[in-house]
Amino acid sequence: MASVAEILKPEEGSAPQAEAVVVRFAGDSGDGMQLTGGQFTLSTALAGNDLATFPDFPAEIRAPQGTLFGVSAFQINFGSSDITTAGDAPDVLVAMNPAALKTNVKDLKPGGLIVADTGEFSDRNLAKAKYDANPLEDGSLAQWQVLAFDISQLTMDSVKEFGLGNKEALRCKNMWTLGLALWMFDRDRQPIIDWLRVKFAKAPELADANIAALNAGHAYGETAEIGGDGLKQLHVDAAPQPAGLYRTITGADAVAYGLVAGAQLANLKMFYGGYPITPASAVLHSLSKLKEYGVTTFQAEDEIAAIASAIGASYAGQLGVTCSSGPGIALKGEAMGLAIMTELPLVIVNIQRGGPSTGLPTKTEQSDLYQAVYGRNGDAPLPVIAARSPTDAFDCAIEACRIATQYMTPVILLSDGYIGNAAEPWQVPDVSSFEPFPVEFLETAQEGGLQPYARDEKLKRPWIKPGTPGLMHRIGGIEKQVNTGHIDYAPANHQAMTDIRRNKVLGVADSIPDQEVEQGAAGGKLAVVGWGSTYGPIHQAVRRARAKGHDVSHIHIRHIWPMPKNLGELLKSYDKVLVPEMNTGQLKTVLRDQYLVDAKPLNKTSGQPFRIAEIEAAIEEMIS
């Protein structure tokens, strides 16, 4: 991977080439860094680069200005080859104030480029960032290239003619910075200008000011280059992509659209019961706008009411869905048991965040796997699947709907804060290519009389909608009699029903594909086994290790419970198994338990995704 530092050296000819570049925008949480990052992402996607992003922001909405904990950052990795992670170390850091510099500079590659706004490096802001001296002046940044200029003042100058107040004028700083970044990476400004026109349709003067700032930043790059003060343009070639229609999509939107698609494929209306929680609220927001797709959204009074109402809707014949994050999922536990006992379809999405308790609301973690697989009272099995990326979340949501309706069971879909917030380019799928799985309701009693708990060959019970004449019956959380569904506490009956519930869920494995190997051979020296959002770093780490000639394979598990039928044999065909997880070793435990394989954990719980290098190092250690 070429670093920007390389291209900073004077070179002949036009903009030099790089395979991939990592840029991080960092500023105060009120500086609009997520917006800047989002728009840069779009322009990058339009330039045909493959990309991955990592938004990283504080839990506080507006933390005190200039403080270290109020820093909001957005990282994007883009390039001309396959990009699957947001990148390890940034090549370029845009630091809008001292706090942003302090909290992010340690991640920057040696020789990387710092773009800093000197206008914000006042004594007061330096003190807030706990700097004794101005780092832009004291030589402490010597290992990096520093481009420091007064972005604040340059922005004010560029929007002077629009008569904005100081505060409003300074708000255009992020667009100025974006303009500079667009110039640096040879990006088209027009889509951003179009977007600004739409965004500020009701305040054209703000649109004009922001556009002026954007253009000024861009022009500054050109002029500075001519002025020869070290700023150089870099061109990153388009990544080869299959022809088709593309868009960027976040994991949250992908889940929402996947649920809509899943409900359509099941020929059902959808009921979504939700309660606001970070980082899951985005799914509720997204679905609330889709009423014409037969979606009813209900913001309940709490997490329990959110799932309970979804269970009620499923009972009444719609597809009940609820979504939350760890603490909310914990509250839903008892109701999940009710859905298991009453055997109603239900999709439960967990956008995981750092825990336990309130934990790290805006940071990512994969620490709810035990909770998903085991976290309920009684023997309470339910299928669990995990999305590996924002776009994969779409497919996984459809899969969750399929299993829920075809097996009359609640299903947990695990995503995480990283997948939920991050965006990636997505080739829009052809809807007509999806396999429908229409639901059939029981309309007339079975031969010999109604049996609400009679079963088909998959052990699925019939779905009977209230309102159907002649099929009145009662269900509930008390143990059911086999077939009739009447209350029955008899020992043999509870044994039989426990077995049925277990076997029904295990039977889901009959309907899922065999586990594939993402990279490398089936069998060999080392398998790196992952799940969820660790896909990117594992993929790249294995790619690098293989490029060095190591016998390493990458296996990524979507179906966490039940697992694919061939998984045990597959894992046993490797000498060693490494399981990198953003938790203390949860999948590792399940794999050891299920298959008696000596899976070794590689764990990280810092609230940040794995770096490729961290996994690469663990691979080296296992191989040697």
Added chain:
Amino acid sequence: MNDMTPVEKMTPKDWETDQEVRWCPGCGDYAILKAVQRTLPAIGARPESTVFVSGIGCSSRFPYYVQSYGFHTIHGRAPAVATGVKLANPELDIWLITGDGDGLSIGGNHTMHLLRRNLDCQILLFNNEIYGLTKGQYSPTSRVGTKTPSTPYGSVDRPARPAAFALGSGARFVGRGFDVSKNLPEVLTAAYHHKGAAFIEIFQNCIVYNKDVFNDFAAPKGAEDRQLWLKDGEPMLFGSEKTGGVKGITLDRDNLCLKVVEVTDGDWEAAGVIVHDVKNRSIAHMLVEMPFGPFPMALGVLYDDPAPSFESAIVAQNEQASSGKTPDLQKLLSTGQTWTVSEGGPEL
């Protein structure tokens, strides 16, 4: 509801299930079950479109004994489940069965929000002032000093008042009755005809753990003096000449509160007795707060003033938001800022 289907005449028997009723012999729940099974055929309810939803507790076993659809859910959450059922199918007629512990303690939050939203359903809160199914602990409606296994020295916390709680939560229908009262079906019928959340507090005698706590007003002897049965448009009178005189409820205008007045020669107007107006929310607030002892127990329909129901507002908004839009999943997925990759590279 299938209004067009020819309806055969149903009887209380048609609303019984084949399940053995498992309440303690003599429990007030039996009488409430009978009252409901008498009311359902009388109001023309249809078993296939009727759903009984309950939480956990003695009262919440109720759905198993009614020949309709039934969902015995989890402790306190029946209002939330019922909300999902009704939003998914507004045609269904929902009866929510709960108790003082289920509906006011563990599920108080859900009860409050269901009432505030005004989901169209009937809420029957069986108040026996005790936790029966867990063997007799004091409940949120137990009177101060109630001695139970968990309060051997007597409870010290002040009780919640279900009807006042309901009205304070925004209920548009508040009724009261008691298990063995012959008037209970009348209150149930009024609740059924109220569009929106109809809350009925039903005093229920737990003969094992809290026997006869309501006898001071519910016992047949002296009932006339201790029960004020409210009827819309009729004066608030109780007692009789036989039992020491007819009395009425009037407004003490100086102190802005209710007071009891003697009515002589039947001239209640002269005594200033209030004529009950079920739509008067101010009077309703006074009635739910009216302390038993100095006053009779207010029973019947205390308040009944319908407002638009939650599910109808949701349906209307869903329809409005969808009108003129054709659901097209392919289009939805292709929204936002998109670009096309062709052999020659990306373009806007």
